[in-house]
Amino acid sequence: MSTNIKIAWRNLWRNKRRTLITVASIFFGVLLSAYMTSMQEGSYEKMVDMVVKYYSGYMQVHHENYWESKSINDTFEDTPELRQSILDHLEVDFVIPRLESFALASSEELTKGVLVMGIEPESENRLTSLKGNVNQGSYLQANDQGLLVGEGLANYLHLGVNDTLVMISQGYHGISAAGKYPIRGIIKHASPQLNKMIVYMTLPNSQDFFSTGNRLTSLVVNITDTNLLNRSLKQLRADLKPPYSIMSWQEMSPEMVQQIESDRAGGIIMKAVLYIVIGFGILGTIMMMIAERRREFGVMIAIGMQRIKLGAILFYETLFIGMIGALSGLLVSIPILMIQAQNPIPLTGQAAQVMDDYGFEPYMFFSLTPSVFWHQALTVFIITMVIAIYPIISANRMKLINALHA
Known part of the structure; x- marks a missing residue:
């Protein structure tokens, strides 16, 4: 040979x-x-x-009924034990809490439906780098009572930094939600749709607005290696029992x-x-x-x-x-x-x-x-x-x- x-x-x-x-x-x-x-x-x-980076993360933990209803009534209690049970998995990098719902935002005679997202500013910035997208004003502080709004939404409502945005919605279990908030900053969101309808509040401020107490709509789970996504998802599903459910970004964005x-x-x-x-x-x-x-x-x-x-x-x-x-x-x-x-x-x-x-x-x-x-x-x-x-x-x-x- x-x-x-x-x-x-x-x-x-x-x-x-x-x-x-x-x-x-x-x-x-x-x-x-x-x-x-x-x-x-x-x-x-x-x-x-x-x-992944600008909205969903690699995985999200919800109440088992939330993804179908998208209702603020299908939320879950935020506890240190729950967060720690997720962080105990070696593949998990960090966890970000959110409270999301919809509201009617107005300024003088103009109104528009908006997505209100309650966040922890520093934690959220680790995933979405929101701070770097602020093109007017400043980013939210930990206990800020103000808002960040998308550039498209601000243009539609003719709002600028330090102007006041009025929001009306329905809170937890039908409680009326209404409030006036100063605009701290205007961001140019990477998603054109979100840029026209997004409003960010600090998590405590949003929980107060929707009267949810210490409840969340989701915990965003980020992992250290995308190749470990399926394994992490399988392990977390085995550990998280009802009323919790966990979904990957593929399940949340099938389109x-x-x-x-x-x-x-x-x-x-x-x-x-x-x-x-x-x-x-x-x-x-x-x-x-x-x-x-x-x-x-x-x-x-x-x-x-x-x-x-x-x-x-x-x-x-x-x-x-x-x-x-x-x-x-x-x-x-x-x-x-x-x-x-x-x-x-x-x-x-x-x-x-x-x-x-x-x-x-x-x-x-x-x-x-x-x-x-x-x-x-x-x-x-x-x-x-x-x-x-x-x-x-x-x-x-x-x-x-x-x-x-x-």
Whole structure:
């Protein structure tokens, strides 16, 4: 076997041009498929990051009836024991309490329905970086009686910093909720929808407004490693008994999951077309190699070389070509995509406007997930190995007389 490998390796470099052309087709196949996949997965990661970072977190603990009713009556008592039981899981990084409900906000003759979110300012900032999104005024303090409002909402109600916002709602178990609050700051929220309707209050202030006492609608659970999400979710579900329930971001945002899966299916079709082109390119080069060396093979068989051994040598030649092409494509794609990940491609014109309208930054982002690289290299290598069957079949079916006269 070692002799066959040595012969195959030497045969590769007898015709360097032919070998390099074949290697180049595999190299560019790996590079292009990795680039396409990285760009696709990078956009998905950014979408997930927006949902997780700016609103839902990776998981949320609710009352078992809350997600269906979205009612402030389906809340639960906030206790140190509950928080600690969640934090006892090694994968859990931190827990953020929230109280969410809806209200009617007004300023003079203008009114609008708003989402009121009671938060602990410092804890919330760890996840959503709200403080950095304040473009007017200041961020909330721990026991602040004021509000943060979305920029779109402030523009609609013609409000600015230090103006007063009036809110009317229904509190816990039908209690009337009404109050006047000064605006401490105006934020530009990453989500266009939330930017037009969000109002942030400190948690004690919101609990007082809705008369809930020490109750919450949710505990947002953040984890240290996204790869541990499913395991953490399973463990927390085993530990948290009714009336509590815990949901992942995928369960809370099924529309986004469906959008990603449908787009990923389209990407698979595009990559399949690319792989077919790559496969035929490699096959054409291998067929050309067999045709050019037909007389050589005939002479080798005539002087006593077994067809099986000749087929093995040709297989090793194709194997080496596949390995060189896949590895070189892998090694070159890693630094290129690392640079692209650090320097996303900016979008301009209408494309940038569409991205901005949907709440995304107007850039093409790239992913550095390991599977982006090795999946493409492995796929192209497998295609090459399938094509390597052709030289073996050709060697076994070759007619000696025809080969010698080629």
